[in-house]
Amino acid sequence: MxxxxxxxxxxxxxxxxxxxxxxxxxxxxxxxxxxxxxxxxxxxxxxxxxxPQDPRLAEIDALLAKDKKIQAIKLHRELTGSGLAEAKEAVERRAR
CATH class of the missing domain: 1.20.5 (Single alpha-helices involved in coiled-coils or other helix-helix interfaces)
Incomplete structure (x- = not known):
């Protein structure tokens, strides 16, 4: 040993x-x-x-309008392949 x-x-x-x-x-x-x-x-x-904007990003805007930020972040990650922090930042920018 x-x-x-x-x-x-x-x-x-x-x-x-x-x-x-x-x-x-x-x-x-x-x-x-x-x-x-x-x-x-x-x-x-x-x-x-x-x-050019991806038409699927309109779904993120719709989720944000319904106050579903977490689902919007998940969808952003699925659509773009981004990481959690990057998706959260992008979704927060879209919410402004």
Whole structure:
């Protein structure tokens, strides 16, 4: 058993390093994606082009009109594939 402890510790350390590297990469990619989305938004605004609205987003507006914010967030996530925080923020923007 004592012979296995250093090996187990090494495996746990390797897994920790590997997971932190993957997390760092995903955060870097996420930041780059946000910057690209901001640039596209600026280009569209400069060209005077409005982003086309998905007709299914009207369902979200209908849910918000009925004070069903949680269902609206769920629907937004289904339609866009966004995460919970992103969907909540988007739905709150639509509610204003």
């Amino acid at each position: 004592e012979n296995l402890l250093p090996g187990i510790a090494l495996v746990v350390l390797a897994l920790a390093v590997w997971s932190s590297t993957g997390d760092r990469r995903s955060k870097t990619l996420e930041r780059r994606l946000v910057r690209l989305e901001n640039k596209v938004d600026l280009l569209l605004a400069h060209a005077g082009i409005e982003e």
